[in-house]
Amino acid sequence: MSLLERLLIRRLRERDEVAFSEVVRLYQHKVYNLLYRMIGSHEEAEDLAQEVFVTVFKSIDTFRGESKFSTWLYRVAANHCKNRIKYLSRRSRTSGDGLDGVPEHSMEDAGSAPLQSHIDAPDKILEGLQLEKLLAQAIASLDEEHRLLIVLRDVEELSYQEIGEITSLNEGTVKSRLHRARMAIKEHIERNTK
Amino acid sequence: MTKFSHQEAKDRFDRYYEGDLPAAEQRAMDGHLASCAECREEYQRLVQALGALSRLRATHAPEGFLDGVQGRIRKRSRGRFFGRRPDFTSRLPYEVLSVVMLIAILAIFLYVFLGKGGGVIAR
Numbered sequence: 001m002s003l004l005e006r007l008l009i010r011r012l013r014e015r016d017e018v019a020f021s022e023v024v025r026l027y028q029h030k031v032y033n034l035l036y037r038m039i040g041s042h043e044e045a046e047d048l049a050q051e052v053f054v055t056v057f058k059s060i061d062t063f064r065g066e067s068k069f070s071t072w073l074y075r076v077a078a079n080h081c082k083n084r085i086k087y088l089s090r091r092s093r094t095s096g097d098g099l100d101g102v103p104e105h106s107m108e109d110a111g112s113a114p115l116q117s118h119i120d121a122p123d124k125i126l127e128g129l130q131l132e133k134l135l136a137q138a139i140a141s142l143d144e145e146h147r148l149l150i151v152l153r154d155v156e157e158l159s160y161q162e163i164g165e166i167t168s169l170n171e172g173t174v175k176s177r178l179h180r181a182r183m184a185i186k187e188h189i190e191r192n193t194k
Numbered sequence: 195m196t197k198f199s200h201q202e203a204k205d206r207f208d209r210y211y212e213g214d215l216p217a218a219e220q221r222a223m224d225g226h227l228a229s230c231a232e233c234r235e236e237y238q239r240l241v242q243a244l245g246a247l248s249r250l251r252a253t254h255a256p257e258g259f260l261d262g263v264q265g266r267i268r269k270r271s272r273g274r275f276f277g278r279r280p281d282f283t284s285r286l287p288y289e290v291l292s293v294v295m296l297i298a299i300l301a302i303f304l305y306v307f308l309g310k311g312g313g314v315i316a317r
């Protein structure tokens with residue numbers, strides 16, 4: 001941990017409101033982006049991101065400084081996220097709700113996903129919002145474990161060491177799961193761009 | 195020199211992309227991709243997908259996000275959470291107490307002073 005980080009943590013432990021505001025300002029976009037990419041709904045991402053920071057402030061005394069503060073923060077966010085995804089998928093199974101138009105499928109049934117956004121541009125390969133939407137669908141087609149790895153590595157571009165600390169998985173497991181997730185995303189894009 | 199089958203090559207696509215293979219396997223991948231159009235095409239599609247993921251627009255937390263977090267913390271801790279700026283409700287008992295103390299001191303003072311003064315006048 002850097003000296004600055006250490007000072008900030010000490011002020012957090014003293015319940016210093018200025019330090020809390022600083023932490024939110026520093027990390028709000030990272031946390032929000034992670035949650036939005038994982039969940040696919042702005043509304044859910046905002047609600048959940050606020051909960052993440054409430055938890056961080058409530059449990060700052062349990063942060064031992066063994067990892068970077070941002071790693072610990074990501075871990076809190078990832079745990080919240082997994083619980084919310086489970087809750088939402090239970091709810092959508094009972095009520096049929098979707099999330100901002102992104103269908104919920106597990107990795108296993110991605111093969112039978114409705115091909116609702118065939119895009120006629122095999123070479124120009126997909127631009128702008130159309131591409132973003134297709135990628136969001138591809139990410140949503142993964143189960144939450146694989147989804148988290150894709151977002152941490154390929155969207156947020158974190159190191160394998162950091163991803164290992166966030167997910168408590170060893171590097172080999174991270175790499176092999178990431179491989180499966182990437183292939184599934186590639187295949188999802190192939191199926192939907194003809 | 196190592197030679198890869200299609201499947202062996204496919205299994206290594208993303209580690210090849212990240213430059214994460216041992217030198218001999220890296221060379222074997224170069225060799226396979228140079229000679230196999232099918233794998234080359236599939237590898238290109240993976241590279242495109244991974245590139246697109248890394249270019250996903252970063253979404254920003256909405257305006258007023260900080261206020262939202264602070265609002266939740268204040269509400270749930272009934273304003274007692276932050277050390278430096280406790281809000282009015284958590285300060286109330288102390289303020290009431292100090293006003294009561296002041297009135298009590300004034301009352302004792304008046305009682306003693308006026309009691310004495312009254313005595314003097316009466317005498």
Ligand SMILES: [Zn+2]
Nearest residue numbers: 200203230233
């Ligand atoms: Zn091949």
